[in-house]
Amino acid sequence: MPGLNWAARWLTSPLTIPGKQVIMLLVLMALIWPLLPLLLRIQRWEERKQLRTSYLAAGHCPSCDYDLSAQPKQPDGCSLCPECGAAWKISI
Numbered sequence: 188m189p190g191l192n193w194a195a196r197w198l199t200s201p202l203t204i205p206g207k208q209v210i211m212l213l214v215l216m217a218l219i220w221p222l223l224p225l226l227l228r229i230q231r232w233e234e235r236k237q238l239r240t241s242y243l244a245a246g247h248c249p250s251c252d253y254d255l256s257a258q259p260k261q262p263d264g265c266s267l268c269p270e271c272g273a274a275w276k277i278s279i
């Protein structure tokens with residue numbers, strides 16, 4: 188494969204080491220850069236999940252902080268928030 192031969196020659200060429208390191212660092216950054224938004228989204232998703240869990244553990248609606256402890260449970264086990272209309276499964 189011509190591309191791999193070129194890469195093998197480039198890697199074994201007597202190019203100065205700092206030049207190779209800079210180019211390889213740029214290639215690595217170009218490969219990792221598109222993953223950063225995904226990693227940030229995963230981090231935000233985990234933070235929101237923890238926040239939602241803490242609201243539900245306190246018996247409050249995670250959307251509007253309405254106290255759901257006095258709300259009757261629906262047949263599916265969820266409690267409807269009268270303030271915002273969201274349904275939450277609270278395990279108190």
Ligand SMILES: [Zn+2]
Binds near residue numbers: 248250251252253273
């Ligand atoms: Zn609500």
